[in-house]
Amino acid sequence: MTSPLTAPPAPPPPARKGSRDENPPGIALAALLREDFATHGRKWLEPGFWAVAVHRFGNWRMRIRPRVLRAPFSLLYRFLFTAVDWQWGIHLPYTVKLGRRVRIWYHGGIVIGAHSIGDDVHLRQNTTMGILTREDETSKPTIEDRVDVGAGACILGAVTVGHDAVIGANSVVVKDVAPHATVFGVPARPVNLARRNAALDSS
Numbered sequence: 001m002t003s004p005l006t007a008p009p010a011p012p013p014p015a016r017k018g019s020r021d022e023n024p025p026g027i028a029l030a031a032l033l034r035e036d037f038a039t040h041g042r043k044w045l046e047p048g049f050w051a052v053a054v055h056r057f058g059n060w061r062m063r064i065r066p067r068v069l070r071a072p073f074s075l076l077y078r079f080l081f082t083a084v085d086w087q088w089g090i091h092l093p094y095t096v097k098l099g100r101r102v103r104i105w106y107h108g109g110i111v112i113g114a115h116s117i118g119d120d121v122h123l124r125q126n127t128t129m130g131i132l133t134r135e136d137e138t139s140k141p142t143i144e145d146r147v148d149v150g151a152g153a154c155i156l157g158a159v160t161v162g163h164d165a166v167i168g169a170n171s172v173v174v175k176d177v178a179p180h181a182t183v184f185g186v187p188a189r190p191v192n193l194a195r196r197n198a199a200l201d202s203s
């Protein structure tokens, strides 16, 4: 049986340059925004929706190839990105590849410096994703589909969090997490399912 935490991490995928539209394929911007709005409970005042919407716009503008035509959209994007960052503390650069129906719950202290985030991922307040050391600025996490990230979690370096994994609140993840695993703690370790099931059986 493979361990839910496996070392060492795989080499980091190449850094994203942000030179093209990396919004999810096969869906127009308006439909994507409608879906993001629905994902955030159809609430106009949900900061997570605005953070994702600005991210989608930042990517969409990269379709405009002549730089001079793109410039006003880029200016607007920079303004909106900074506004979301300052107003709600959600730092989500357009260079992070973001899947569909990503839900950002609450706001404050959220730094999403990941390489990519899959579909149906849930992120919460005070989540940090990013590099492990300043010496290696390309090593960023990859978060697969349907991962649920607890409040205050830090996911650092070129780790992969496998699909359907759950990251406990205030965990520090520095190694890969297997699909479907639940991990927590500092450093994050898998929940001992065998011990837990035994405890449940005997109760």
Ligand SMILES: CC(C)(COP(=O)(O)OP(=O)(O)OC[C@H]1O[C@@H](n2cnc3c(N)ncnc32)[C@H](O)[C@@H]1OP(=O)(O)O)[C@@H](O)C(=O)NCCC(=O)NCCS
Residues within 6 Å of the ligand: 124, 149, 150, 151, 166, 167, 168, 169, 170, 171, 182, 183, 184, 185, 191
């Ligand atoms: C990790 C998590 C998903 C585990 O949930 P669970 O599978 O129901 O696990 P349990 O609650 O049965 O806890 C199992 C054990 O892990 C411990 N534990 C659970 N979460 C923990 C965490 N984040 N950090 C440290 N220990 C934790 C429990 O104390 C328990 O320990 P014990 O076996 O010694 O009694 C959950 O505890 C969690 O952290 N969820 C995050 C949710 C969140 O961020 N909510 C904020 C909403 S605003």
